[in-house]
Amino acid sequence: MSRRQFLSYTLGGATAFMGAGMIVPMLRFAVDPVLQPKTEAAWVKVVEETKITETPASFKFKVHQVDGWWESDPELEAWISKDKAGNIFALNPTCKHLGCTVDWNSNPAFKDQYYCPCHGAHYTADGKNLAVAPLPLDQYELKTENGFVYVGQLGPNKRAQ
Numbered sequence: 001m002s003r004r005q006f007l008s009y010t011l012g013g014a015t016a017f018m019g020a021g022m023i024v025p026m027l028r029f030a031v032d033p034v035l036q037p038k039t040e041a042a043w044v045k046v047v048e049e050t051k052i053t054e055t056p057a058s059f060k061f062k063v064h065q066v067d068g069w070w071e072s073d074p075e076l077e078a079w080i081s082k083d084k085a086g087n088i089f090a091l092n093p094t095c096k097h098l099g100c101t102v103d104w105n106s107n108p109a110f111k112d113q114y115y116c117p118c119h120g121a122h123y124t125a126d127g128k129n130l131a132v133a134p135l136p137l138d139q140y141e142l143k144t145e146n147g148f149v150y151v152g153q154l155g156p157n158k159r160a161q
């Protein structure tokens with residue numbers, strides 16, 4: 001081996017070793033949140049069960065979200081009511097047309113319905129889409145415990161199939 005080859009191999013190896021020592025931690029830092037196991041969404045206490053009636057009412061609540069390295073506590077809204085059998089359910093007010101916010105009983109032409117002011121979508125109390133919107137309002141998982149209503153994961157509407 002010539003002296004030139006020896007220096008070339010030695011310096012190349014040392015450079016590669018030092019480069020790997022810098023790049024591996026950076027890669028790990030970048031992808032670590034993706035590798036973490038997903039945790040189940042926690043239940044959030046929203047309101048006393050006694051305050052829920054057959055007329056939907058809006059309740060605000062905060063959820064703790066972790067998105068990669070970003071943590072936040074956005075305020076969300078659920079319209080909660082109960083049916084004639086006493087089953088409590090919670091709907092998300094985001095219109096399934098283009099994402100505006102629906103309101104209960106806000107248009108006299110659509111009495112006892114959710115109405116979206118943006119393009120006129122309207123929904124039944126169960127969230128079933130009656131016009132404009134292609135899908136029913138999304139529904140939160142819900143449980144009652146010790147007299148309080150808790151909401152969980154948001155998903156497709158199970159009442160308005």
Ligand code: FES
Nearest residue numbers: 095097098116119
């Ligand atoms: S966003 Fe609600 S009707 Fe278009």
